Amino acid sequence: MSGQGVRYSFGTFVFDVPQMTLAKGGQPVKLGGRAANLLAVLAAAGGELVTRDRLLAEVWPGQAIDESAVRVHLSGLRKALGDDGLVVNEAGRGYRLTLPVARMSQAQAPVAAPTRPAAESPPPRPLVRLLGRAEVVATLADELPERRFLTLAGPGGIGKTSVALATAAELARRQEVTVRFVDFAPVSDPAWVEGTLATALGLPATGADSVAAVVAALNAVPTLLLLDNCEHLVEAVADVAERLLHAAPGLLILATSREPLRAAGEWVHRLPALPIPDGQAQDAASVLAYPAAALFFERARAVRSDFAVDDATAPALAEICRRLDGIPLAIELAAARVDLMDLPELAGRLHDRLNLLTRGRRTALPRHRTLRAALDWSYELLAPEEKELLISLSVFRAGFDAADARGLTGGDEIDVLDGLADLVAKSLVVSGREAAGMRYRLLDTTRYYGHERLIDTGMDGRIRAAHARHMASLFTDAQAAWEGKAPREWLAIHSRRIDDIRGALDWAVGEDGDAGLGLGLIVASASLWFHLSLAQEFLGRAERVLAVLDQGRAGTVQPAQHVELLAAYGHALWHTRGPVPEMGLAFQRALAIAEDIGDEGLARRALWGVWAHRILAGDYAESLALAEAFTGRIGPDAGLADRQTAMHMRALSHHFMGDHAPALELLQAVIAADADPVRVNHANHAQVDGKVAALSLLMRLQWQLGDRDGALELARLCAEDAVGTDHALSICYGLAIGCIPVAIAAGETDLAGAWIDLLAQRTTRHALDHWHAFVHGYGHAIGRPVSPPVNPSAMQVEMFAVAGCPLAKGTVAARPEPTAGWHGPLLNAVA
Numbered sequence: 001m002s003g004q005g006v007r008y009s010f011g012t013f014v015f016d017v018p019q020m021t022l023a024k025g026g027q028p029v030k031l032g033g034r035a036a037n038l039l040a041v042l043a044a045a046g047g048e049l050v051t052r053d054r055l056l057a058e059v060w061p062g063q064a065i066d067e068s069a070v071r072v073h074l075s076g077l078r079k080a081l082g083d084d085g086l087v088v089n090e091a092g093r094g095y096r097l098t099l100p101v102a103r104m105s106q107a108q109a110p111v112a113a114p115t116r117p118a119a120e121s122p123p124p125r126p127l128v129r130l131l132g133r134a135e136v137v138a139t140l141a142d143e144l145p146e147r148r149f150l151t152l153a154g155p156g157g158i159g160k161t162s163v164a165l166a167t168a169a170e171l172a173r174r175q176e177v178t179v180r181f182v183d184f185a186p187v188s189d190p191a192w193v194e195g196t197l198a199t200a201l202g203l204p205a206t207g208a209d210s211v212a213a214v215v216a217a218l219n220a221v222p223t224l225l226l227l228d229n230c231e232h233l234v235e236a237v238a239d240v241a242e243r244l245l246h247a248a249p250g251l252l253i254l255a256t257s258r259e260p261l262r263a264a265g266e267w268v269h270r271l272p273a274l275p276i277p278d279g280q281a282q283d284a285a286s287v288l289a290y291p292a293a294a295l296f297f298e299r300a301r302a303v304r305s306d307f308a309v310d311d312a313t314a315p316a317l318a319e320i321c322r323r324l325d326g327i328p329l330a331i332e333l334a335a336a337r338v339d340l341m342d343l344p345e346l347a348g349r350l351h352d353r354l355n356l357l358t359r360g361r362r363t364a365l366p367r368h369r370t371l372r373a374a375l376d377w378s379y380e381l382l383a384p385e386e387k388e389l390l391i392s393l394s395v396f397r398a399g400f401d402a403a404d405a406r407g408l409t410g411g412d413e414i415d416v417l418d419g420l421a422d423l424v425a426k427s428l429v430v431s432g433r434e435a436a437g438m439r440y441r442l443l444d445t446t447r448y449y450g451h452e453r454l455i456d457t458g459m460d461g462r463i464r465a466a467h468a469r470h471m472a473s474l475f476t477d478a479q480a481a482w483e484g485k486a487p488r489e490w491l492a493i494h495s496r497r498i499d500d501i502r503g504a505l506d507w508a509v510g511e512d513g514d515a516g517l518g519l520g521l522i523v524a525s526a527s528l529w530f531h532l533s534l535a536q537e538f539l540g541r542a543e544r545v546l547a548v549l550d551q552g553r554a555g556t557v558q559p560a561q562h563v564e565l566l567a568a569y570g571h572a573l574w575h576t577r578g579p580v581p582e583m584g585l586a587f588q589r590a591l592a593i594a595e596d597i598g599d600e601g602l603a604r605r606a607l608w609g610v611w612a613h614r615i616l617a618g619d620y621a622e623s624l625a626l627a628e629a630f631t632g633r634i635g636p637d638a639g640l641a642d643r644q645t646a647m648h649m650r651a652l653s654h655h656f657m658g659d660h661a662p663a664l665e666l667l668q669a670v671i672a673a674d675a676d677p678v679r680v681n682h683a684n685h686a687q688v689d690g691k692v693a694a695l696s697l698l699m700r701l702q703w704q705l706g707d708r709d710g711a712l713e714l715a716r717l718c719a720e721d722a723v724g725t726d727h728a729l730s731i732c733y734g735l736a737i738g739c740i741p742v743a744i745a746a747g748e749t750d751l752a753g754a755w756i757d758l759l760a761q762r763t764t765r766h767a768l769d770h771w772h773a774f775v776h777g778y779g780h781a782i783g784r785p786v787s788p789p790v791n792p793s794a795m796q797v798e799m800f801a802v803a804g805c806p807l808a809k810g811t812v813a814a815r816p817e818p819t820a821g822w823h824g825p826l827l828n829a830v831a
Contacts, residue, residue, distance in 0.1 A: 008103055020036040022039070022080070029081075037058075038077050041058045046199070055095060100196055123180075137170055147267045151230075151254075158328060164226055184232075218247075231257040232381055234257065238266075241261065276290055276293075276321040288314075296331050296335045309343070313343040325444055383422075391453045392454070394449075394450030395503065397503045398500055408466050428442070430442070465517060468514065474497065501521065501525050501528070504518075505518055509541075519557065560597065560602060566590035567586070578769075587612075588610055594606050617795070620821055624653035624654065634646055648693070660704050696734050699718060700742070703746075708742075731758070732759060744803045753782060756775055773796055781800055788807050
């Protein structure tokens with residue numbers, strides 16, 4: 001057998017032949033006979049690849065041995081060495097030791113290890129196609145000759161090695177350059193960096209002149225040194241790289257690492273994720289045009305030859321790619337699961353992705369065999385304070401800035417900024433510059449992983465509570481937003497936080513949460529939910545919080561917060577279920593509490609809600625009395641917003657009672673008080689755009705006073721303005737209350753139909769059932785084959801009857817005074 005009468009040293013190991021004894025750090029290591037023979041062959045090769053046939057010939061001469069037996073004994077050898085990465089299998093080629101090997105005599109005098117000829121040592125050849133990276137490969141190949149030292153940085157599994165290999169191949173194709181590949185993945189000790197480099201160049205791994213020999217080899221021919229997987233050895237690799245670049249003027253270095261080496265002369269290229277399907281891509285052809293989806297398809301076909309994507313399953317594939325952030329490793333691991341589940345099922349189970357995506361290639365590095373292992377590798381390289389910051393940041397569901405991170409952790413500003421910079425450098429946090437400053441986010445997969453780690457540490461409750469308090473603290477201008485005074489920029493910034501508000505509320509009302517924090521947060525953020533037209537979702541969350549209050553789980557409740565929650569709950573009921581009894585009760589209860597604590601501002605908000613419930617329910621005379629009461633409460637010295645609200649309330653009540661002249665006078669006063677009634681944002685007391693609300697009433701008054709042409713012109717203007725707000729509640733109000741009935745009255749059935757379709761889009765998208773009833777009522781009125789509305793309100797029935805809905809006409813006619821109110825003359829005219 002080769003290697004008789006020598007001693008081999010690799011890392012902290014010493015292996016004596018022919019004694020076949022192994023020691024680690026001077027302590028004997030138990031080694032089986034076959035495992036010892038395998039090690040002797042691998043050590044004698046000095047880190048070179050040993051083919052399967054050669055291994056069988058030397059360890060089992062003349063025997064027919066199955067590949068599984070080789071794997072069993074190699075497994076025993078790896079177990080004895082205590083490191084699975086010290087012996088690697090290069091698929092289809094053979095086996096090798098990954099540490100530099102020094103060959104010595106029994107007297108421990110160093111003897112040169114077997115060397116390779118000073119010819120090109122080709123890097124591994126990719127076995128799969130590289131998708132979606134042509135542009136970045138071309139860019140790197142262009143830049144490398146000029147910059148000399150490039151580091152390709154990015155998170156684990158993003159494809160750095162694949163891109164680096166393709167770049168090296170492209171550069172070698174363009175010019176005369178020898179590519180030398182050095183894989184640092186198995187190297188655990190920085191002291192082995194130089195020896196590993198020498199071994200990769202076919203030079204002795206030890207000796208005082210080893211660096212000089214490396215420099216000589218690199219100067220012999222133009223060389224591209226590809227240093228792969230450097231993140232755990234950044235200081236040592238940076239030092240070696242700097243020295244080599246100074247000593248070898250013709251040398252080019254391309255490194256891959258999860259963080260920059262921060263070496264002199266280094267240029268960093270952040271490798272982005274693969275492009276993922278956007279929201280517009282829904283059919284199979286458009287989804288598969290994206291590299292992330294194309295990679296999934298190719299790897300899935302390798303697992304199951306009949307795998308196919310059609311238009312029905314394409315949206316699920318797009319969702320998988322988006323939720324996996326376009327990370328190639330994650331996509332490949334997901335594709336390996338298509339033999340067990342279809343695409344919709346796979347997409348639905350990605351909430352447990354760390355346990356689901358575990359079927360990596362057996363020949364891959366251990367840290368690339370599962371998604372969790374890839375993240376473990378990066379996490380364990382962090383300092384303790386970096387680990388704590390990362391797992392704390394995992395509670396953010398969306399982007400955040402440095403102030404958010406500081407509000408969450410309570411840390412010093414400089415410390416937090418430095419921590420974020422370190423995590424960005426290590427590819428665990430993504431950063432981007434916006435007009436307002438730097439924004440940060442965690443990739444979804446990193447966030448899931450960080451949250452698991454956070455729970456493991458027992459810090460989850462404390463960090464979650466800090467997150468909820470911070471979210472609530474951001475809405476100090478909530479009252480201004482509710483009254484339409486908050487700037488649009490304020491709303492735009494805070495709209496991006498809606499996912500974080502959802503997360504904080506989910507935790508707060510859960511069994512292990514803090515219901516008091518949940519109450520404070522839902523009240524503070526209420527205006528934002530209506531700004532985003534999320535009335536249906538807000539309703540469900542408000543009901544959960546109210547249930548918690550009824551159970552006494554929120555502790556001592558501030559009455560003012562209780563009033564605000566009831567008022568917002570009443571608004572949500574209106575937009576979703578209409579003027580149901582629960583809406584009236586919520587506002588009445590809020591009014592009673594507000595008056596009990598003497599908060600006049602909250603009392604007025606609650607009184608507006610009581611008025612709104614009565615007018616929507618068709619009790620117009622009572623609504624006018626309530627509007628007059630509101631006017632009396634604000635007094636003559638009230639602010640502009642309250643005075644306009646009072647006049648608008650009275651105008652609407654007069655109009656629906658059939659008193660159009662005083663209604664017009666009041667509305668003109670509202671418009672005169674604000675010549676262009678556009679509020680800073682689309683919020684008035686009804687949480688719809690002030691201008692849309694004013695135009696809706698003005699066109700109705702012109703229509704009823706005989707100016708149909710003028711009313712129709714206002715309807716067109718109002719529809720355009722409403723759509724321009726891109727605010728579903730304002731669009732629904734403008735179309736349903738004003739534009740559609742005016743178009744029908746003017747005989748513009750096609751225009752009315754187009755507006756009905758637009759109304760249907762918004763009501764369906766936002767689950768606004770009350771407003772969707774108008775789609776059925778008006779559709780039935782213009783002869784569309786639609787079912788009649790279910791449980792319409794009294795006001796809706798009147799509107800449908802005037803528009804020509806036969807069922808609604810009968811309902812109105814059956815009332816004791818069918819000609820009373822705004823609709824009476826109109827019904828008589830069309831009877």
